[in-house]
Amino acid sequence: MLNGERLVNRPFRWAMVGGGRKSNVGYKHRTGALRDNANFQLVAGAFDIDPTQGKDFGVKIGVSSDRCYDNYQEMFAKEQDREDGVEVVTIATPNGTHYEITKAALKAGLHVICEKPLFFSSAEGEEIKDLAEKQNKIVGVTYGYSGNQLLLQMRAMIEKGQIGDIRVVDLQYTHGFSATDEPEKTSDAQKWRVDPKVAGPSFVIGDLSTHTYYMSQMIMPHMKIAKLLCDRQSFVGSRYPLEDNAHILMRYENGAVGTMWVSSINAGCTDGHRIRIVGSKASLEWWDDKPNELRYEVQGEPVRILYRGNDYLDDLAKEDERLGALHTEGLSDFWANIYHRFALAIEAKNSGDLKTLEALIYPGIQAGIDGIRWVENCVRSANANSTWIEYDHSGQKLHV
Ligand code: NAD
Numbered sequence: 001m002l003n004g005e006r007l008v009n010r011p012f013r014w015a016m017v018g019g020g021r022k023s024n025v026g027y028k029h030r031t032g033a034l035r036d037n038a039n040f041q042l043v044a045g046a047f048d049i050d051p052t053q054g055k056d057f058g059v060k061i062g063v064s065s066d067r068c069y070d071n072y073q074e075m076f077a078k079e080q081d082r083e084d085g086v087e088v089v090t091i092a093t094p095n096g097t098h099y100e101i102t103k104a105a106l107k108a109g110l111h112v113i114c115e116k117p118l119f120f121s122s123a124e125g126e127e128i129k130d131l132a133e134k135q136n137k138i139v140g141v142t143y144g145y146s147g148n149q150l151l152l153q154m155r156a157m158i159e160k161g162q163i164g165d166i167r168v169v170d171l172q173y174t175h176g177f178s179a180t181d182e183p184e185k186t187s188d189a190q191k192w193r194v195d196p197k198v199a200g201p202s203f204v205i206g207d208l209s210t211h212t213y214y215m216s217q218m219i220m221p222h223m224k225i226a227k228l229l230c231d232r233q234s235f236v237g238s239r240y241p242l243e244d245n246a247h248i249l250m251r252y253e254n255g256a257v258g259t260m261w262v263s264s265i266n267a268g269c270t271d272g273h274r275i276r277i278v279g280s281k282a283s284l285e286w287w288d289d290k291p292n293e294l295r296y297e298v299q300g301e302p303v304r305i306l307y308r309g310n311d312y313l314d315d316l317a318k319e320d321e322r323l324g325a326l327h328t329e330g331l332s333d334f335w336a337n338i339y340h341r342f343a344l345a346i347e348a349k350n351s352g353d354l355k356t357l358e359a360l361i362y363p364g365i366q367a368g369i370d371g372i373r374w375v376e377n378c379v380r381s382a383n384a385n386s387t388w389i390e391y392d393h394s395g396q397k398l399h400v
Pocket residue numbers: 017018019020021022023024025026046047048049050071072092093094095097115116117142143144145188189190207
C-alpha cells in the first residue's frame with residue numbers, strides 16, 4: 001500500500017521537454033510524477049516549441065523563470081553546469097522528436113522518461129539501449145495504463161495457473177474521435193499524428209496499440225508471438241499511407257492465437273480498450289472504462305467481478321494500492337504508479353542494485369523497443385498485402 005511515504009532517498013530533480021499549455025499529455029505526466037511530492041520535483045523545462053508560450057506556462061506551474069528554457073539543447077547545457085541541475089527528464093513531444101531528444105538527454109547524463117511510441121525504428125532503440133547502458137541511466141516509457149493494479153492481478157492469476165493454458169488473446173483499443181477528417185482541421189495534435197514524417201510508419205498501431213501490446217506482454221510475459229497478419233485501412237483517405245483502423249491476427253509460439261482491433265474510427269465509441277485472455281479453465285477480462293473491475297469467468301460457475309483494493313487480490317496487485325477498495329481509482333493513480341516505479345528504477349540504477357532493478361515490473365527501454373518492433377511487424381505484414389509473416393523479434397530498419 002502506498003501512503004505518500006518516501007521510498008527513495010530524496011525526490012529526483014525533474015524536467016520536462018514538451019507537455020506545455022496546449023499539450024494533450026503533459027498534465028498526465030505531472031499528476032503522475034508529482035503525486036505525494038515524494039519521488040520527483042519539477043525544477044526546469046522547455047515546455048513548448050514556442051519559447052514564449054513555454055516560459056509563460058512554466059512560470060505559471062511554479063518553475064522558476066530562469067529555469068524555463070527556450071529549447072531542450074539550452075536546458076541540457078545550462079542544467080549540466082548547475083550543482084543542483086536536473087537528474088531526469090520527461091520527453092512529451094511528438095513521436096518524430098523522441099530519438100534525438102532522448103539521445104541528447106542521455107549524453108547530458110540524465111535519466112529519461114519518454115513517450116510512446118518510443119522511436120521510429122528498433123535499430124534506433126537498440127542504439128539508445130546501448131547508450132543508456134554506457135551512461136548507466138534508465139529509459140522509461142510511459143505506457144500509463146499499465147500502472148493499473150488489476151493488470152498485475154491478471155499476471156499473478158495466469159502465473160498461478162488459475163485460468164489454465166492460454167488459448168485466445170483478444171485485444172482491442174478503439175475510439176471514434178477520428179471517424180471524420182474534422183480533427184485534422186482543428187487539432188494540431190491530430191495533424192502530426194497523420195503525418196508520417198512526425199508520427200512514424202503508423203497512426204493508430206503506434207498511437208494506441210503499443211499500449212495494449214505492452215500490457216498484454218506484462219500480463220503474459222511468457223507468451224511470444226510467432227506469426228502475425230495485419231490488415232490496415234485509411235477510412236479517411238487523406239490519412240493514407242497511415243491507417244486509422246487495423247485488425248491484427250497473432251499466433252503465439254505455444255499454440256495460442258490472438259487478435260488486436262485498433263481503431264480511431266469506431267464511431268460512437270469513447271473508450272474501447274479491452275483485454276480478454278481465454279484459458280482452458282477460465283477467462284479474464286478487463287475494460288479500461290471500468291478500471292477497478294476484473295471479470296473472472298470460470299467455466300460452469302457464475303461470473304465473478306474482482307474489485308481493486310480488496311484483500312482477496314494477489315500481493316502483486318496490492319503493492320501500489322492507495323485509496324482502499326471503498327474508493328474508485330483512475331488514470332491519474334495508474335500514472336502515479338508508473339512514475340513511482342520509474343523512481344525506484346532510477347534509485348536502483350544509481351546505486352547499482354541490479355537485483356531490485358531486474359525484479360521491478362515497469363516499462364523500460366526493452367518495452368519501448370518491443371513496442372517499436374510490434375509496429376514494424378504490423379507494417380511489414382500490412383505492406384506485404386496483409387499476409388502472414390514470421391514475427392521478427394530482432395528488428396529491422398523501416399524507411400518511412
Ligand atoms: P500535442 O501535439 O498535444 O503536444 C505536443 C507538445 O510538444 C506541444 O505543446 C509542442 O509545443 C511541444 N513540442 C513539440 N516539439 C517540441 C520541442 N522540440 N521542444 C519542446 N516542446 C516541443 O501532443 P500529445 O498528444 O501531447 O503527444 C505527445 C506525445 O505523447 C506523443 O508521442 C504521443 O504519442 C504521446 N501520448 C501518450 C499518451 C499516453 O497515454 N502515454 C497520451 C497522449 C499522447
